[in-house]
Amino acid sequence: MSRNHRIRRVSLSVVAIVILSACTSGQQAPPQDEQVIPRAADGKPDFTGVWAGPGFAHTGSDTDTAQVRRYTEANMAPIKPGGKSLLNRSYTGNVRIDDPTAICLPNGLTRQIPSPYAQQWIQTPTQLVILYEYMHFFRVIPFGPPNRAHAPDVEPTYMGDSIAWWEDDTLVIDTVGLNEWLLDAYHPEDGGSRWHSDQMHLIERLRFTDPRNASYDVTLDDPVIFEKPWIEHWAMQLKPTWKILEFVCDDNDRCRTGNCTDTDVQKLAGP
Amino acid sequence: MKSLGAILAAISALLMVSPAVAHHSFATEYDRSKPVSVTGVVRKVEWRNPHIWFYVDVKDARGDVTTWGFSGAPPAFLMRQGISRDALKTGDVVKVDGFRARDGSNNASGGRVTFADGRSVFTASPEDVRPN
Numbered sequence: 001m002s003r004n005h006r007i008r009r010v011s012l013s014v015v016a017i018v019i020l021s022a023c024t025s026g027q028q029a030p031p032q033d034e035q036v037i038p039r040a041a042d043g044k045p046d047f048t049g050v051w052a053g054p055g056f057a058h059t060g061s062d063t064d065t066a067q068v069r070r071y072t073e074a075n076m077a078p079i080k081p082g083g084k085s086l087l088n089r090s091y092t093g094n095v096r097i098d099d100p101t102a103i104c105l106p107n108g109l110t111r112q113i114p115s116p117y118a119q120q121w122i123q124t125p126t127q128l129v130i131l132y133e134y135m136h137f138f139r140v141i142p143f144g145p146p147n148r149a150h151a152p153d154v155e156p157t158y159m160g161d162s163i164a165w166w167e168d169d170t171l172v173i174d175t176v177g178l179n180e181w182l183l184d185a186y187h188p189e190d191g192g193s194r195w196h197s198d199q200m201h202l203i204e205r206l207r208f209t210d211p212r213n214a215s216y217d218v219t220l221d222d223p224v225i226f227e228k229p230w231i232e233h234w235a236m237q238l239k240p241t242w243k244i245l246e247f248v249c250d251d252n253d254r255c256r257t258g259n260c261t262d263t264d265v266q267k268l269a270g271p
Numbered sequence: 272m273k274s275l276g277a278i279l280a281a282i283s284a285l286l287m288v289s290p291a292v293a294h295h296s297f298a299t300e301y302d303r304s305k306p307v308s309v310t311g312v313v314r315k316v317e318w319r320n321p322h323i324w325f326y327v328d329v330k331d332a333r334g335d336v337t338t339w340g341f342s343g344a345p346p347a348f349l350m351r352q353g354i355s356r357d358a359l360k361t362g363d364v365v366k367v368d369g370f371r372a373r374d375g376s377n378n379a380s381g382g383r384v385t386f387a388d389g390r391s392v393f394t395a396s397p398e399d400v401r402p403n
Contacts, residue, residue: 063351065352098299099296102296117347118351187298188296188299189296245346245347249320251320252319262378263315
């Protein structure tokens with residue numbers, strides 16, 4: 001074999017290796033996160049979509065099973081002296097204390113988060129809007145610098161005053177200005193109800209774990225009841241085929257507090 | 272189109288979940304110490320919030336008809352399980368087991384529905400007490 005021929009064979013081999021290498025690298029799965037999670041035009045993770053919140057089984061399919069979850073007692077921080085009677089309210093017979101949702105009063109933010117109904121998130125560069133199906137509540141949450149102060153004149157409400165910021169790819173939502181209200185769906189049949197104080201400070205931290213799922217860590221900082229903040233680790237799942245539905249609590253609430261109203265066919269059948 | 276069997280299986284699956292809570296507390300409206308069991312013909316289904324209701328005409332030994340009302344799951348819960356309002360139709364013959372409303376009227380939680388051919392399904396909301 002001539003020297004020129006050997007050089008040509010070596011050159012062709014190098015070219016083949018380079019081409020093969022390029023093809024192989026092109027077949028590698030893109031790294032988790034950067035290539036696959038939804039991202040907005042500004043490069044931030046995009047939480048826009050209809051979500052099955054912590055109140056679902058998260059089947060990964062178009063159908064899902066509603067499962068209300070309560071805050072986990074084992075996760076709670078030690079309770080301050082006198083805090084237990086503020087957290088755990090014994091059954092009173094007064095529905096406004098025992099179960100206000102039974103008369104269509106709001107469930108409040110801490111109970112809304114694990115509600116077994118869908119929620120639609122709409123993210124823009126400047127704000128995040130959350131539409132909750134259950135009782136038609138909404139949150140309009142402005143983005144801004146991390147750890148900034150809330151407005152000084154926040155009026156206490158059931159959903160509170162929320163502000164948001166980004167910590168890398170983690171969405172942080174910080175809420176104050178909550179009414180003293182229900183902590184979760186703890187019911188008379190459970191022995192009473194559970195409440196939080198009007199000093200509750202809630203920090204929600206969301207991060208995509210894959211293109212359809214997000215971790216949802218909620219820090220509950222209620223200095224009136226607990227010695228220190230504590231965290232509930234929840235999850236969310238996107239449901240691309242879902243729409244949020246209409247929910248009118250008063251529409252056909254026929255046996256409110258155990259006093260039933262007969263419907264038309266029962267009246268016709270009556271004496 | 273889903274078969275009725277698939278729909279009923281989905282209903283059963285829905286109600287196999289551990290008791291949870293949706294719109295309200297069961298105990299504020301129904302009395303778990305007062306179970307009720309009736310057999311009759313479905314007269315009407317109300318697919319409305321906050322919970323579906325269905326009504327069953329029940330004939331006694333003298334031929335007099337009483338129309339019982341039964342509360343079921345919220346429509347959103349059922350729809351997200353793939354269950355439509357056609358799962359329970361006017362004219363179906365059913366046996367319903369539930370718990371009476373606290374006011375003693377002919378209304379109850381619809382804990383379990385058994386069709387004439389023996390198929391047994393639940394229609395109650397996950398939070399509702401279901402008969403054993």
